Amino acid sequence: MYLKVFVTPGARREKVEIHPAKGGEGEMLILAVKEPTSGNRANGRVREIVAERFRVTLGKVRILTGHRSRAKMVSIDS
Secondary structure: OEEEEEEEOOOOOOEEEEEEOOOOOOEEEEEEOOOOOHHHHHHHHHHHHHHHHHOOOHHHEEEEEOOOOOEEEEEEOO
16 A cells, blocks of 8 residues: 655654545645654654554555655555
8 A cells, every 4th residue: 555645854743644635546644753854763753653553563664755855655565
């Protein structure tokens, strides 16, 4: 399964919202994470949140595109 994710790093509070994706295809996950972008820590937290939300192990969540961007495409293996 593929999921569009938009991330705000360095937020005061973590927040998870689900919105319909533009174009009407699926959903988009909007995340605010406390971790900064340095050391790839925000991306690691994004993977943790997605794994918890979809009840899969961390190893099944991969960031496909947007490693250095706020807009990401995430793959979740079942």
